[in-house]
Amino acid sequence: MFYRIVHSVLKPLTHAVYRPTIEGIDNVPRSGPVILASNHLSFIDSFVIPLAAPRQVAFLAKAEYFTGTGVSGTIRRELFEAVGAIPVDRDSSRAAQQSLQAQLDVLRAGGATGIYPEGTRSRDGRLYKGKTGVAWLALEARCPIVPVGLLGTEQIQPVGASLPRLAKVVVRFGTPIQVGDRFDDVPAGRARRELTDEVMTAIQALTGQEPAGVANDRSTQ
Known part of the structure; x- marks a missing residue:
């Protein structure tokens, strides 16, 4: 209920203020399990996609967003909870797997989840190599992946900025990548890598970002 209230208020408000360009919205299935896999440029991405998508999308979000103090911390926590974000402790591999399991539960219940295969946001604008969690989810749930390109x-809200600014935003939903039984005879590790690379190629086609060719090193974030 809280999600519906917040969504009904924020969606028309943000669309009126930012006037985002939203393309390919018909590529997002209106029902059934689906993964929205996006590039990651800003912490605000986890609001932009749910407010652009035609259905509720549960995103992973770093645990720090849920533990802030003061007025700003409280507001941020409430907003992330309102859009159905799932906290993940990026410093614990076990906690990260538990968070993926939480997303898998959403998918198995017929819901939609969002994920950033790069793992963390890009500070230089390049598109980094995807981590294979997105493929693990899709292969386990046997569900399609919709690539998403954000511009x-x-x-x-640039790094260091305390308040959001007006900017031109484009959200592109690409053609769903169907999993089906394509990888049934492929070793699990290779299947996850191949599917993840396919997703990242589709995202790059939507954004035009320069491929970094390496994983995003969170130690520099």
Whole structure:
């Protein structure tokens, strides 16, 4: 109920203020399990996609977003909870797997989840190599992956900025990548890597970002 209330208020408000360009919205299935896999430029991405998508999307979000103090911390925590975000402790591999399991539970219940295969946001605008959690989810749930390309979100709240700014935002939903039985005879590790690379190629086609060719090193974030 809280999600519906917040969504009904924020969606028309943000669309009126930012006037985002939303493309390919018909590529998002209106029902059934689906993964929205996006590039990651700003912490605000986890609001932009749910407010652009035609259905509720549960995103992983770093645990720090749920533990902030003061007025700003409380507001941020409430907003992330309102859009159905799932906290993940990025410093614990076990906690990360538990968070993926929480997303798998959403998928098995017929819901939609969102994930950033890069793992963390890009600070230089390049598209980094995807981590294989997105493929693990899709292969376990036997569900499609919709690649998502975001443009301009890093300008809404640049690193170091305390308040959001006006910026031109584009959200592109790509053609769903069907999993089906394509990887039934492929070793699990290779299947996850191949599917993840396919997703990242589709995202790059939507954004035009320069591929970094390496994983995003969170130690520099």
